[in-house]
Amino acid sequence: MDDFEKVHGYLRGRGLRRTDARRSIVDGALRADGHYTADELLEKLRASGERVSRASVYRTLALLVEGGFVETREFRRGQTMFEPVLGRHHHDHLICTGCGAIVEFENDEIERLQEETARKHGFRLERHSLRLYGRCATCLSA
Amino acid sequence: MDDFEKVHGYLRGRGLRRTDARRSIVDGALRADGHYTADELLEKLRASGERVSRASVYRTLALLVEGGFVETREFRRGQTMFEPVLGRHHHDHLICTGCGAIVEFENDEIERLQEETARKHGFRLERHSLRLYGRCATCLSA
DNA sequence: TTCGATGCAAAATTTTTGCAGCTTA
DNA sequence: TAAGCTGCAAAAATTTTGCATCGAA
Numbered sequence: 001m002d003d004f005e006k007v008h009g010y011l012r013g014r015g016l017r018r019t020d021a022r023r024s025i026v027d028g029a030l031r032a033d034g035h036y037t038a039d040e041l042l043e044k045l046r047a048s049g050e051r052v053s054r055a056s057v058y059r060t061l062a063l064l065v066e067g068g069f070v071e072t073r074e075f076r077r078g079q080t081m082f083e084p085v086l087g088r089h090h091h092d093h094l095i096c097t098g099c100g101a102i103v104e105f106e107n108d109e110i111e112r113l114q115e116e117t118a119r120k121h122g123f124r125l126e127r128h129s130l131r132l133y134g135r136c137a138t139c140l141s142a
Numbered sequence: 143m144d145d146f147e148k149v150h151g152y153l154r155g156r157g158l159r160r161t162d163a164r165r166s167i168v169d170g171a172l173r174a175d176g177h178y179t180a181d182e183l184l185e186k187l188r189a190s191g192e193r194v195s196r197a198s199v200y201r202t203l204a205l206l207v208e209g210g211f212v213e214t215r216e217f218r219r220g221q222t223m224f225e226p227v228l229g230r231h232h233h234d235h236l237i238c239t240g241c242g243a244i245v246e247f248e249n250d251e252i253e254r255l256q257e258e259t260a261r262k263h264g265f266r267l268e269r270h271s272l273r274l275y276g277r278c279a280t281c282l283s284a
Numbered sequence: 285t286t287c288g289a290t291g292c293a294a295a296a297t298t299t300t301t302g303c304a305g306c307t308t309a
Numbered sequence: 310t311a312a313g314c315t316g317c318a319a320a321a322a323t324t325t326t327g328c329a330t331c332g333a334a
Binding site: 015016017019021022051052053054055056059077078 | 289290
């Protein structure tokens, strides 16, 4: 079962319907590599000939986030970015404050310490958001 | 020199003026314990008789963030929260997805690994944002 | 046939900005 | 007096919602 089947299975299980708009938005949202805003996704879909509304893009992205297929990131204030995570490795982000470049990284030790910290405070950890801001090598040498 | 002197010194150094509105906003912004939105700060100031505009609250908070006296947090989408950090220990946050409780924590080992990670990718780390989301003990037992 | 879904436009939120008048240095 | 500041209201920018219509099951 591929990712798309999995998502549509999830939606069906919740009594939601398989429509053209939904299908193309899910497709675009999962297929995109990297991060995108709701508006960027809308533009991309329209550019490839899909006829969907902005409202449906927001509504469908919300469903995908709820289902855990897509995650939101707030790299910059007031602009939610989305990123597909289904079948991909969990990772966090380094953001360059100079050029805006975004680098993904994984660090199991940090993950472990987060778990430990949550437990120590009586929390059952569900998810986390870790962003490191700084200057990238290119900006530093410029 | 107390915190307020420090901030006003910083502002003076940048050729900015000491006005009534600025003084009361700086005061409210630094004195608040915990996190607040721009609007909450505005309400608090007005409740205590200060006559300031929403625009000035936003403008002054931006100055304080630039100066490193206040930091922004995005616990929930689309709502920037501010927190004074002058003279306080750096810390990160655990957020309960049930009741919204916010718990502060410090973990030097995580800090160290963040530095190391940034360096490994050629970044000079400037700041970071770490939020752990989960269920707190109270919500778990309810 | 019944609900859920869609598109559109209006509304809601949060933050920023233009501007005329006021204040500080 | 010059350069900042302020408040207000309008503008921006992003996301949500009401509603009539459409379409999937």
